[in-house]
Amino acid sequence: MKTMKKLICIVLCLLMVFSVAACGTEGTGSNNSSGEPANNSSVIVENSSETPSDTSTDVTSVDAPSETVTPSQTSQGNTTSAPVSNLWAPGTNDNSDGGTSAPKQTSLTWKQVKAKLPKDASGKEIELYNWNTQIPAQKAAIERFTKETGIKVKYKEEGYDTYLAKLASLVATGNPPTVVRLRDNDPSYMMSMQPINKTGYDFNDTYWDQDILMEYNVNGLLYGVNLESSPYYQPMVTFYNQELIDKYSLEDPYELWKSGKWTWKKMYEICEDFLKAAGDGYSGLSTLVGEYVFSTGSSYYSYKDNKYSANLKTTAFLKAMQNMNTQYQKGNICDIVGNYSDFSLGKILFCNESEIAGRQSHYMMTEIKKKGTLRAVPIPAVDGQKEYYVPILENEAYGVPNKAKNIELAPYFLRFYLDTANYNMNSFYAHKTILEAVEWTRSQKRVSVLNELDTNRTIIGIVEGLLTCTTSQIKTLIESKYYPSAKDAAAQATKEIGKLVK
Amino acid sequence: MTKFNKLKQFTLSGRESSLSVYKVRKKTVSLISSIARYVFLIAFSYTLLYPILFMISHAIRDPMFFNDPTVQWIPKAYTFSNFQSAWVVLQMPTSLFNTITVEVISSLISIIACGVAAYGLACFKFRGQGILNALLILLILVPFSMTLIPNFVNYYNFDFLGLFTLIEKIFKVEIDTNLLDTLWAVYLPSITAVGLKSGLCIYIYRQFYRALPKELFEAAWIDGAGPLLTYVRIVVPSSGVALLTVSLLSIIWHWNDYYIAQMFLTNHRTMAVELNDFFMHHGLDGVVVSADSCMAACLMFVTPMLVFYLILQKRFIASISATGIVG
């Protein structure tokens, strides 16, 4: 009897809890993030010292156009595929005083920056928090920094899975690291950060990447920075196998790029020639999800005015997806999920991948790097489109967490650590064409690819949809299955961003 | 007369013939059942063995045949270079040493501590027993992730009941009570039986101790053994099953655990942590980081546990029949 009484008690308690929870009023309304962002760098200047004929000013956000964009709406005068004058010429490095075409923008050299260091900086220690193993080039750069300024730097390597949890825990203990690497302008990454304006450093300087500053800007407060010439900048490029080009006497993509004729149509033509010549067991192109789509300027999400919106239903996006599907059904694209290993073994001609695969120290594509036949050109341009958009895999930035100590030293460290002038770029990549391609993309418009807001689910879902449905079914597929969840994720992310500025 | 006898053999009447028919029937039934048994077991084993076979097949094959669809199981070229790469990427001697010091030892401590606690719970009736039993169930249910951040802060400034600040004030000594990155972050929970899945271990022990017959304890009591002696001399030797089960499970869980090691012990990188970060390694000279070497690393990770289980298995079965408890 006693146990029966206990059981009835428990059941009644549960019923009470549920009824109270279920019959209560609606939850409090979501935070409506308000106001225009007071951008402290509202005029964006492309790095003029690198691309003399390519200065373009753009007031709106650069990464992804919003719902009803047409390609002609965005900036003026950006050359797309005539890069002759945009050659990266060695020697025009950013150490010189960059000429500016807009007021209030300066570009300080390292010496000038170092002169601004606080007097008592020497001897202090700051901590850099990262999730990759340290490569020797990074170690050398850090040692040189310590020698020049006397500030000690500790490199802490943490696992990637526990990164966010560990950061939050460290902030909770009151002793977090000084500088933290951020992968994307996702609210969950920026949660434990404080605005970097609090370091008192003036980021109104063309040396810092203004696009990143724009993206990590929430309500006028800046949460993440990166240098314009940072080696940790991940555009997508098209890798190709020089050996196969020579063997089957195909058109050389590098020459095509230099003469301004490197477009998607051309690439598919080369793929068809290759498949005809090579036969079975080979494939033309391996692409990650939808670089073609990003080349047209669309992306899954856009972030503007503190708001995230899902772009899956825009006409531009749908058209681009359908186009890609047509190509896939034709059989030119072999793999939509990034088969770089087969590319590395010489079975695929082109591979659209992030530039990180071309780095000498990276594990991807080892075989072809050993052979020395790895080359790269930027992602092709879209035929008939004036603008050129380069897909950026990760919008990496560095920030300062809450309650960190010695934060005023952080920007100086970043200014040194993230400067390619302090890295031997010749040995950074496997071949100089890769370096050329990467440097050229710096001057182009960016489209952000990786956004952690439910991205994996969306991408994988759309890809799997592409594998099975026809071109005409894409619209219904995206609208019915992926757009609702993407919209939810965007709304959720907007809310979280709103919390940041409380 | 003989003809009649011979006829008898072929008729179904008579006890002899029915016995032989029965034997034949029994033999066929047992043959069918053993065939069925083998088929059933082999079908099951295929699904269970699939990952191991996959790992072995990929670990041995030459990288040239990575995605070759014609090669399903048996690669065309053998190489052991994947194992060499895995050895370097996993930073092997260090990580093996770290795994043993961190995980294996804390698991052994946990086994002993849980046994003691379960003995107290099961064999004595004291006042707070109900509450402790409820807390035990709660301990089993609540996942680690919920208590992660408060525990982290706790370790950072470990100050239980203000004891350490008191000591510091009295003796005017500076004690650094940051338990993170030291082995105490893992040993202390194990000693106090609240480590990784300790709740389940205590529960298994408790169930087993409850099933021991009361006569055993009463006999020991009459002979003048105190509770401690009873535990050491009687309960532990007869808890063969529970001890082996708990030690097997506990060591395997600790060996496979990477979350706690990654969160709390950044300086002691165990094998599980290195394996988890396998693809984050860049810039190691002469080393191929690919899916094949990853499979080789997985094999290296799983083998010690397999060997451990195989060794333990024989003693498992043997010791149970020797307990003399049931029946």
Next chain:
Amino acid sequence: MKLFQKQSNLIRNRNRWGYVFCAHWILGLAMFFVVPTVTSIYYVFSNINVGQGMKTTWVGLENLHYIFNSDKNFVNNMAASLSYLVTSLPIILSLSMVLALILNSKFRGRVVFRAIFFLPVIITGSVVMMLMTNNAVNAPIFSAASGGGESTYTEGAINFQEILVNLDLPAQIRTLIAGYLAKVFNLIWSCGIQTILFLAGLQSITAQLYEVAKIEGANRWETFWFIEVPMLRNIIMLVLLYTMIDLVTERSTPLMTQVSNLMYKQMIYDRSSAMLWIYFLCAGAIMGLILFLYNRLCIKKWE
């Protein structure tokens, strides 16, 4: 025994030893368990600002309102997870009992099979499984199931769609079969330790009982129900509890993926704690019910 009969001093002193043996455990609970659990319950009723060092502000039942009314997936996910618990439990129990019975009998290769059937315990729940399912690097057979991202252990382990592509079936039937195969596969992988426990229990039944049964003329079915199950009643209880806990905290169920996504990826601790506690309350109620029924019906009968 009368209710308020005082125990003799001797017995009470003896029982006080219980405190001594449990002392270190009580200390450990107080240091490491009680406070975080209570804070986690506190999180259910408050808003947390993770970035500021977990600052909490009390908001009452807002989180509960949110997860029941505004969150579209919570109730469905919870229903899916609880139904997964209830349906998988008898299957796993019976499967592991059958396997243990088979492995108990004498046949050739017994040791090998016992080793094989223990493999899932070693492999699942570890880094190895995560590496095999979550990596886009791997061969197509081992690929993350659709909607991946977070690591799904055995459900995503073998992509049955890929294997079934060879048979020319329409896509829907293929998905259906693949779903069932994945579920079966998952179930087989979950009954590793239960088999071992049953096996251990079966080994402890003395041969005399079997002889008695044979003499009495019991066939196999009756032997099973009248000898083996009663002798194993404690172990069945243990296996019940272990299986239920395993199923409740398994990370690939819809609710747990949602919760871990919230907790680890988006760092929203208040709502995920609320979800988790509600889920545990319900699951705990179900578990208590099952154990209570088992106690009442089965153990009392065999006392």
